[in-house]
Amino acid sequence: MNKGVFVLGTDTDVGKTFVTAGINYILRKNNFNAISLKPVQSGGIVKDNKLISGDIEFIKKIAEVKEDYEIMNCYCFKEAVSPHLASEIENVCIDKNRIINHYKKLYEKYDFCIVEGAGGSIVPLIRDEYYIYDLVKDLNIPVVIVTTIGVGTINQTVLTVSFLKSLGIQIRGLIINKYTGTYYEDDNIEVIKSITGLDIIAVINKLDLDGKEGFISKARKEFDKNLHIDKLLNLVIRKDGGDYSE
Ligand SMILES: Nc1ncnc2c1ncn2[C@@H]1O[C@H](COP(=O)(O)OP(=O)(O)OP(=O)(O)O)[C@@H](O)[C@H]1O
Ligand SMILES: C[C@H](N)[C@H](N)CCCCCC(=O)O
Ligand SMILES: [Mg+2]
Numbered sequence: 001m002n003k004g005v006f007v008l009g010t011d012t013d014v015g016k017t018f019v020t021a022g023i024n025y026i027l028r029k030n031n032f033n034a035i036s037l038k039p040v041q042s043g044g045i046v047k048d049n050k051l052i053s054g055d056i057e058f059i060k061k062i063a064e065v066k067e068d069y070e071i072m073n074c075y076c077f078k079e080a081v082s083p084h085l086a087s088e089i090e091n092v093c094i095d096k097n098r099i100i101n102h103y104k105k106l107y108e109k110y111d112f113c114i115v116e117g118a119g120g121s122i123v124p125l126i127r128d129e130y131y132i133y134d135l136v137k138d139l140n141i142p143v144v145i146v147t148t149i150g151v152g153t154i155n156q157t158v159l160t161v162s163f164l165k166s167l168g169i170q171i172r173g174l175i176i177n178k179y180t181g182t183y184y185e186d187d188n189i190e191v192i193k194s195i196t197g198l199d200i201i202a203v204i205n206k207l208d209l210d211g212k213e214g215f216i217s218k219a220r221k222e223f224d225k226n227l228h229i230d231k232l233l234n235l236v237i238r239k240d241g242g243d244y245s246e
Pocket of ligand 2: 012042043079080083118119122123
C-alpha cells in the first residue's frame with residue numbers, strides 16, 4: 001500500500017497540525033499504522049529541558065502515537081519565524097536529503113505518512129534556494145490544502161491552488177478548518193469549489209478549546225464527526241498505484 005499526503009496550508013496558523021492530528025487519529029482508529037512527519041519546526045517548545053516540536057506533541061496526544069520526537073521531526077528551531085531564518089539564527093544548515101531519506105524510511109515502515117509543512121507553500125527552508133513546494137516535489141507526494149474560510153480566504157486559497165497546479169503538484173482536495181457556520185463562510189466554500197473544482201474533503205468546526213481541560217476529547221469528537229475514513233483513504237492512497245521509488 002502506498003501511501004502519504006503532504007498537508008499544506010494557505011498560511012501559518014490555519015490548522016495544519018490540528019488537521020494532521022485528526023487524519024492520524026482516524027487512520028489509527030481504523031487500524032492503520034499511520035505516522036506524521038514535521039520536517040522543519042520553527043518555534044519549538046521546551047519540555048524536560050529539551051527543545052521539541054509542539055506540533056508533534058499535539059499530534060502524539062491526539063492520535064496516541066508513541067514514537068519519539070526524533071522519528072516524527074527532522075529539524076526543530078527555537079525562534080518562531082520562517083524556518084530559513086530560524087535555522088540561520090542557530091547556524092544550522094537544513095539538509096534536504098536528510099529530510100527526503102527520513103521520509104523514505106517512514107514511508108517503508110508505516111502504512112501512511114502524513115507530512116506537515118510550515119506556514120504556506122512558498123515558505124523558504126533554505127534562503128533563496130529551497131522552499132516548501134520544492135520539498136513537496138522532491139518527496140513526490142500529493143497534497144491536501146488546509147484553509148480557514150473567513151473573509152479573505154477566497155483569494156489565499158485560489159492563489160495557493162493555482163500556484164501548486166502551475167508546478168504540476170497533484171492536489172487531492174481541500175480541508176476547511178475553523179468553520180463557524182456564517183453565511184459568508186458558506187458562500188466562500190461555494191466560490192472556492194467553483195473556481196478550483198477541487199473536492200472538499202472535510203469541514204472542521206472551530207472548537208472552543210479554551211486552553212487545556214478536555215481539549216483532546218473535544219477535538220477527537222469533532223474528527224469522529226467530520227473526518228470520514230473513506231475520504232481519508234482516498235487522500236492517502238495513491239490512485240496511480242505508483243510508489244516513491246518511481
Ligand atoms: N478547528 C479548530 N478549532 C479551534 N482551534 C483550532 C482549530 N484548528 C486549529 N486551532 C488552533 O489554532 C492554532 C493554530 O493551529 P495549528 O497549530 O494547527 O496551525 P498550523 O497551520 O499547523 O500552523 P504552523 O504553520 O505554525 O504549523 C492552534 O492554537 C490550534 O489549537
Ligand atoms: C512560526 C510559525 N508558527 C511557523 N512555524 C512558520 C511560519 C513561517 C511563515 C513564513 C512567511 O510566510 O512569512
Ligand atoms: Mg503546525
